[in-house]
Amino acid sequence: MKKICVLDTNVILSDYMSIYNFEKNEVVIPTVVLQEIDNKKTLMNDVGRNARHFSKEIDKLRLQGKLHKGVKLHNGGTLKVVAPPQDSKAYDNFLDNEVDTRIIATAKMLQDNLNTKVVVISKDTNVRIKSDAEDVDAEDYHHDKVINDDEDSYKGYRTLEVDAKTITKFIKHGLIDYDASKMLENEFLVLANGSQIEIGINKDGRIEKLYHYNSGDFVFGIQAKNIEQIMALELLLDDSIPLVTITSKAGTGKTLLALASGLHKSLDDVKYKKLLVARPVVPMGNDIGYLPGEMSDKLRPWMQPIYDNLEFLLDADDGKDLEKKMLGYEGIIQVEALTYIRGRSIPKQFIIIDEAQNLTQHEVKTICTRLGEKSKIVLVGDPQQIDSPYLDAYSNGLTYVSEKMKHLKESGHVTLKTGERSGLAQLAADLL
Numbered sequence: 001m002k003k004i005c006v007l008d009t010n011v012i013l014s015d016y017m018s019i020y021n022f023e024k025n026e027v028v029i030p031t032v033v034l035q036e037i038d039n040k041k042t043l044m045n046d047v048g049r050n051a052r053h054f055s056k057e058i059d060k061l062r063l064q065g066k067l068h069k070g071v072k073l074h075n076g077g078t079l080k081v082v083a084p085p086q087d088s089k090a091y092d093n094f095l096d097n098e099v100d101t102r103i104i105a106t107a108k109m110l111q112d113n114l115n116t117k118v119v120v121i122s123k124d125t126n127v128r129i130k131s132d133a134e135d136v137d138a139e140d141y142h143h144d145k146v147i148n149d150d151e152d153s154y155k156g157y158r159t160l161e162v163d164a165k166t167i168t169k170f171i172k173h174g175l176i177d178y179d180a181s182k183m184l185e186n187e188f189l190v191l192a193n194g195s196q197i198e199i200g201i202n203k204d205g206r207i208e209k210l211y212h213y214n215s216g217d218f219v220f221g222i223q224a225k226n227i228e229q230i231m232a233l234e235l236l237l238d239d240s241i242p243l244v245t246i247t248s249k250a251g252t253g254k255t256l257l258a259l260a261s262g263l264h265k266s267l268d269d270v271k272y273k274k275l276l277v278a279r280p281v282v283p284m285g286n287d288i289g290y291l292p293g294e295m296s297d298k299l300r301p302w303m304q305p306i307y308d309n310l311e312f313l314l315d316a317d318d319g320k321d322l323e324k325k326m327l328g329y330e331g332i333i334q335v336e337a338l339t340y341i342r343g344r345s346i347p348k349q350f351i352i353i354d355e356a357q358n359l360t361q362h363e364v365k366t367i368c369t370r371l372g373e374k375s376k377i378v379l380v381g382d383p384q385q386i387d388s389p390y391l392d393a394y395s396n397g398l399t400y401v402s403e404k405m406k407h408l409k410e411s412g413h414v415t416l417k418t419g420e421r422s423g424l425a426q427l428a429a430d431l432l
Contacts, residue, residue: 003118004110004116004119005121006028007027008033008103009033009036009103010122010390011122011141012051012054014050015050016051018143019057023077024075024076026079027073027080029080030103031084032084033103037051037054038055046360046362068083084103085105090108091105093133093134103122103127104131104136108135119138120136122140122141123389144395150393154403155413156412156413156414157228157231158187158189159192160190166191167196174208174209175208175209184406186202186241187202188200188202188231189202199230199234211234213234213237215230219264220263220264220268221260229418232416235412235413235414236257236258236261236262236378239271240410241409241410243376243379244258244378245398245401245402246414246415247383250385254380256313258380271350272348274349275333276349279303279338279355281337314326338359345370346375347373348373348374348375349375351371351377352377353378354380355380356396356401357383357385357386357393357396358386358396359397360388361395361397364379364400381398
């Protein structure tokens, strides 16, 4: 049975080709959505890019006929632009005629007049709730989601209960008789026998002992505190894996591990000529341009979490002491906003992208395709802490990369679970 899908603005701003993803159904764009999209066209980010591309796409379709009467889409569906009703009970029920309410009023009008199934498609939870209050069906937009829930997410390891003899054999020979055909390359196998634990990694269909990191070793002054951190350091120190993704809740040490590994590889091993650390600037208040001072002063608040970790790793007393110590590594350690590395070709560098969950799928693709010869890129973040209104835990750039690249031998992933910042920090991450 065909249905009418009424799109919210956020669907289009997250995927400008979304109008083609509803099979042979009728897609309706309320005129207020077009106005919102028009207001976003000047933004110099992915939202602005999607707004501009969508406007061009609609303009092409306009050549086929009158949009208010409906035009055919190449997938067999139709597209129609509809003006919201002037009078609707929705305006009284929600005491406003804001854009969200007018989108819902449009859907309600179509449902009442055409006596057909109408669904509001929105990434905004409140819009879906308000639609339900008006007796209009509502759904999230699923086409941009890489996975559907946390249970589907790739953790990077699996656990196998074994006997003591198997553990002893693995320690002695560094191999285990295990069918790894269903495992992914660089996926870890945790062998457990009570409190005794050994970790192996899948290399070309064989479960081998870890080669790059041994429990108890120090990497630029730090060592792993749990088995997940051991697995993370193994991936970070393996130069044959140019793409590493690490996901976790706050306080598990993902950024610290990445920085320590990058410093070790750049300063101690001299494997890479530079350590480049960047993070997206996603403002929660005033944007970066409203901060006082020179560019370095403007960037400092956004980069402060990186500097905090560097102070610890470089044994600096405070920010001024860190600046003095970093002068000694001038040209080797570089911290900057993500905006300034897009579009560059970056060879022989250890690159860390912090807070990568705030990247869109297009942005993360742009960054990863800039990777030069003999470079390594590490993406870290918490998919549950996203500041962008157009992303969620299952559609963000970090999840996108870890899921789409997990089958490659050039890629490795691990999810950290155990908090090491403090007992209270772990409780807060779990309960708040």
